[in-house]
Amino acid sequence: MQYEGVLTKMQTQAGAPIQYYLVFEDSFIHMNQLLGQPLEINFLGYKCLNCGKKKKIYRNGFCYDCFYSSPAAGDWIMRPELSTAHLGIADRDLEYETKVQVQPHVVYLASSSDMKVGVTRKTQVPTRWIDQGASFATPLVEVPNRYLAGITEVALKAHFSDKINWKKMLLNDVAVIDLIARRNEVASLLPAEVQPYFETTPEKLYTLEYPVLEYPKKISSLNLSTTPFYSGKLMGIKGQYLIFEDGTVMNVRSFEGFVVSIAV
Template sequence: MQYEGVLTKMQTEAGSPIQYYLVFENSFLNMNQLLGKDIDINFMGFQCLNCNKKKKIYRQGFCYDCFYSSASAGDWIMRPELSTAHLGIADRDLEYETKVQLQPHVVYLAAASDMKVGVTRKTQVPTRWIDQGASWAAPLVEVPNRYLAGITEVALKGHFSDKINWKKMLLNEVNEIDLLSKRNEIRSLLPEEVQQYFDTTPEKLYTLDYPVLQYPKKVSASLNLTTTPNYAGKLAGIKGQYLLFVDGTVFNVRSYEGFVVQINV
């Protein structure tokens, strides 16, 4: 069967294992059903996720102009501590920023390779952890806006990484870490403004189960659609936003948002 459309990050459904879907305008693919099967991926062109024009993608699924003008691509997206909606100050569009920034956010600990600290909107639990390929995750604090989450992450980054070693994550080389014990150790490192939001009740540890038939012994290549517009391989697993193939090739779907593809299965 043949599917064609604009790539966006795979939609997920929590479960054991997690269910993954590629969703196009007029069709969708349950990627779990393709495990062990051959897939052809063909790059057809570009379509900006913001303006829908067929312009070359610059970053995050946006063309150059939209990346520097859209409210959904402001610096505060990647750096929550730059959020200013709680002060009534706009970055690009105060109405949009108020809607996104002034809602509950969770600062969390996760183990995808080594332990990391991160920020997500409460509505994105556990989606954010799935997208990162975390094996385990535990909320640290829940705060009422993105700014407080951001300054908490900044305070903790001085002690813990906020990055994931993506190759170790894909090889399933995850260090055994007692996240709940670490969580209690971290309380003293929280900013003063955030201390009141630390929950002293026992926290739940989330364990995430990915649909993987076999993990690669090594990551031989990360598929780049601009240099390799046509690729065929047998799907061995899905973790994070990556498709894992038997030949050691991996494909980060999220990195190619805004790319128009044709997929044959």
């Protein structure tokens, strides 16, 4: 069967295991059903997720012009401490930024390889952790806007990483960490204006199970720009990565805006 469309990050549904879907404009693929089966991926071209033009993708599914003009690609996306909508100050589009920034956000601890600290909108729990391939996660504080979450992350980055070792994550080399114990230990490191939110944030540990038949022993990353055609047997899905039998892995999110055909 043949599918064709523009890649966007896989949509997920919490479960044991997590369910994954590749969604195109006129069709979708339930990826879990393809485990153990051969898959062919053919790169056909580009389509910017913002303007829809067939222009080369620059970053995050956007062409160059859209990446530097769209409010969905502002610096505050990756650096939430730069958020200013709660002050009524615009970066690129105050209406859009207020909608995204001025809503409950969660600062969390997660174990994807080693322990990391991160930020997500409350509405993206547990989707954000799934996308990062976390095995375990726990909310640290829930705050009313993105700025407070950002300054909390900055404070904690002085003590813990905010990055994932994606290779260790895909090899399933996950450190065994008591996240609840660490959560209580780091409470004193929170900024003063955030500490009151710690007491009102429920203590809960999330465990995430991924659909993987077999983890690879070595991995190599597929780049559709340099390898426009690939064929392999799908053995697992973790984070936003497809894992193949030969150790090839593909980060679907890295190729948002790429037009592909997929034969199954």
